[in-house]
Structures are given as structure tokens and as C-alpha cells.
Amino acid sequence: MKEILAFLNELALHNDRVWFNAHKAEYLSAAARFNDFSAGLIEGIRAFDDTIGPLTPKDCTYRIYRDIRFSKDKSPYKTHMGVYINRGGKKSGYSGYYFHVGAKGTGHIVAVGDICCPPDVLKILREDIQMGGGDFRRILSTVDPRLVIDETDALKRVPAPFPADSPDASYFKLKYYCLGYAPDNRFVTSKDLTKRLLDIFQSSKPFLDYINRAVEYAHEEQVSLNNYKL
Numbered sequence: 577m578k579e580i581l582a583f584l585n586e587l588a589l590h591n592d593r594v595w596f597n598a599h600k601a602e603y604l605s606a607a608a609r610f611n612d613f614s615a616g617l618i619e620g621i622r623a624f625d626d627t628i629g630p631l632t633p634k635d636c637t638y639r640i641y642r643d644i645r646f647s648k649d650k651s652p653y654k655t656h657m658g659v660y661i662n663r664g665g666k667k668s669g670y671s672g673y674y675f676h677v678g679a680k681g682t683g684h685i686v687a688v689g690d691i692c693c694p695p696d697v698l699k700i701l702r703e704d705i706q707m708g709g710g711d712f713r714r715i716l717s718t719v720d721p722r723l724v725i726d727e728t729d730a731l732k733r734v735p736a737p738f739p740a741d742s743p744d745a746s747y748f749k750l751k752y753y754c755l756g757y758a759p760d761n762r763f764v765t766s767k768d769l770t771k772r773l774l775d776i777f778q779s780s781k782p783f784l785d786y787i788n789r790a791v792e793y794a795h796e797e798q799v800s801l802n803n804y805k806l
Contacts, residue, residue: 577613577765580606580677584655588679591651603640607657610677611637613770614659620774621673625781627663627788628672635665655679663788669795671753671787673777677764684764686773688723688780689754689787700790701753702735705744712747715786720779723755753787755780 583606587596596603611633618631636659644650655678662672671690678684693701705712716725731749734740738748757776766772 577609577677577769580610580657581679581761581765584657584677584679587653588655588681591653591655593652596653607640610657610659614661616770617659617675617773618661620770621661621777624774624778625784628661629663631661631665633659636661638666655682658685670791671784673780673784675773684759684761686723686757686759686776687726687754688719688756688777688784689726689752690791691726691728691752691754693751693753693787693791694794696794697790698751698753700793701787702738702748704786704790705747706738706742710743712744712786715782718779719755719783720757720776722757723776723780724757725750726752726754726756728752755783 583599583602586599587603590596614633614637618628618633618636622628622631638654638658638660640653640657642649642652642654644652656676658674658676660666660672660674662668663670666672672688674685674687676685725747727746727750729751730746731751734742734745734748739745742748763769763772
């Protein structure tokens with residue numbers, strides 16, 4: 577991971593096409609290392625979560641090129657490399673396990689879940705939590721303590737028709753059902769990084785199963801609706 581970090585740090589300082597093209601070989605080397613790392617992480621996750629299916633690094637990693645069409649930041653390249661391991665691959669709509677390593681000043685991320693839950697999935701999750709009698713809280717209590725729930729953009733009030741006096745009220749207000757941890761450089765450059773990540777991810781599998789149950793149900797409802805229209 578040190579070579580990858582070194583490249584990303586240099587890219588952050590020279591984020592332009594001229595520099596990138598002159599250092600394309602270094603990028604390809606760093607990308608190959610990250611793909612190898614990702615392949616090992618995929619296999620490690622499959623050992624405790626076979627729902628991810630037969631994935632390759634291409635199914636789970638991202639292009640280095642930024643989409644700058646609607647962005648004020650016209651920097652052409654991302655200054656991080658990330659891998660998102662989930663059922664069906666990164667475009668499937670299912671929640672998964674995420675890790676990315678970033679250039680100095682941008683930070684690293686370990687996350688489980690999804691920050692793009694569509695409205696139908698959010699509704700199902702809130703209903704599941706309400707009817708679960710504390711199941712969601714119990715699941716959260718078993719995950720690695722470094723993972724904390726993402727309250728970004730949470731609603732200020734509990735949405736109707738969910739009870740504001742419920743012990744789960746704070747979870748009804750969530751817009752992202754995602755757990756996150758920001759590791760430091762020592763964590764990211766450790767020799768046993770893959771094992772450390774797998775330990776964290778394995779602890780969070782019940783949480784991910786809970787989220788993906790709602791995603792799957794929403795998919796089934798949509799398929800049924802489409803069939804009915806036909």
C-alpha cells in the first residue's frame with residue numbers, strides 16, 4: 577500500500593494531464609497493486625459472505641478519471657483508489673463493503689452499507705426497525721466499535737408515521753444506513769491490512785444482511801409492479 581500512497585500523494589500535487597501522462601507507468605503499477613490487493617480482499621470476504629458471488633476487481637474498483645462535467649473542481653483525476661465489494665458488483669444497487677486509500681489530506685475510509693438508499697429502501701428499513709423490537713440496536717452493538725453510523729444529512733425530525741418517542745427514533749431520521757471508520761496511515765500501511773479489514777467487515781455482516789434484506793425486498797416489489805403493468 578505504500579507505493580500506492582506514494583503515487584496518490586504525487587498525483588494530488590500534480591493533478592493535471594501532462595504530469596499524469598508522463599507518469600503513466602507509475603499509475604499502472606500502483607493500479608495493478610491495488611487490483612491485486614482487491615482480489616485478495618474479495619476472496620477473504622467470500623469466505624464469510626458468499627452472497628457477494630463471483631466478483632473480480634473490475635467489478636468492484638473504479639476509474640481514476642473524474643467526471644468534471646458538472647463540477648467546479650476541474651481536477652481530472654481522483655486522488656484515491658477504492659474498492660466496493662457487494663452482491664452483483666458496484667452497480668447492482670446492493671449494499672456492501674468499502675475501502676479506499678487516499679492521498680495526504682484526503683483521508684482513508686472503511687465503510688459498510690450504502691449512502692445512496694432510494695426512497696423505497698429507506699421506507700422498508702424504517703418499517704423493519706420499527707417492527708423489529710430492538711433487533712437493529714442489537715445488531716449495531718455487535719459490530720466493531722470503530723464503525724460508527726453515518727448521520728450525515730439526517731432528518732431533523734422523525735418522519736411520519738414513525739413514533740418520535742421510540743428508542744429507535746434516531747434511526748428513523750437517517751438518510752444513509754452506513755457504518756464508517758477513518759483509519760490512519762499506520763493502519764493502511766500495516767503488513768496485515770487485509771486481515772484487519774476482514775475482521776472489521778466480518779463483524780458488520782449482520783448489519784449488511786439487514787440492509788440488503790430491505791434492498792432485495794424493494795427489488796422484488798419493483799419486479800412485481802413491472803410484471804403487473806405488462
